[in-house]
Amino acid sequence: EVQLVESGGGLVQPGGSLRLSCAASGFTFSSYWMSWVRQAPGKGLEWVANIKQDGSEKYYVDSVKGRFTISRDNAKNSLYLQMNSLRAEDTAVYYCARRRNWGSVDYFDYWGQGTLVTVSS
Amino acid sequence: QSVLTQPPSASGTPGQRVTISCSGSSSNIGSNTVNWYQQLPGTAPKLLIYRNNQRPSGVPDRFSGSKSGTSASLAISGLQSEDEADYYCAAWDDSLNGYVFGTGTKVTVL
DSSP: OOEEEEEOOEEEOTTOOEEEEEEEESSOGGGSEEEEEEEOTTSOEEEEEEEOTTSOOEEEOGGGTTTEEEEEEGGGTEEEEEEOSOOGGGOEEEEEEEEEEETTEEEEEEEOOOEEEEEOO | OOOBBOOSEEEEOTTOOEEEEEEOOTTTTTTSOOEEEEEOTTSOOEEEEBTTTBOOTTOOTTEEEEEETTEEEEEEOSOOGGGOEEEEEEEEETTTTEEEEBOOEEEEEO
């Protein structure tokens, strides 16, 4: 059974940093692109970042470029999101998701339960 | 900001058919396949439809998807109370070089 379990969320002051983790199990982690998606309270879904199987390619939504870094450790079956210079508008539930993509096809087939990040003084 | 537009709400009585639209552009829906996600209250999103009209294992055939040009739609036939949820369309956007979600539609079973 595929499982994705996020951790690391919490309350942080504006300008602060936080590192999210996602522990994957039930599939060959190193064979899949992985992603982070977030959802602000009462709002819709927003894609945040993607990372290729070997970590050689990374993509980000414009609003987090230069502040967030996605990474992975295939030996530990883990995905990470380092978030720096946090702003109030980064407050959201952050979901880890497994990405399936080829040609014009792109979707997230499994999602974690999410971890809440609150940026406030 | 969402680049795919959905109606904010839709509703129906049990057994009815409900349709949700998703409007995009040539750089997203017009060029790539569309997916739909269901988010039940207080839970994580779940893949409902992928590649325009494919259902993952375990998704009832009451749910169906279609795409035409730069628009897509999700249909729920035989609406059930457990279908009350938020529904999001999504696709890759070639211009933004990123994945975009729709604005979301809240389905209410009357």
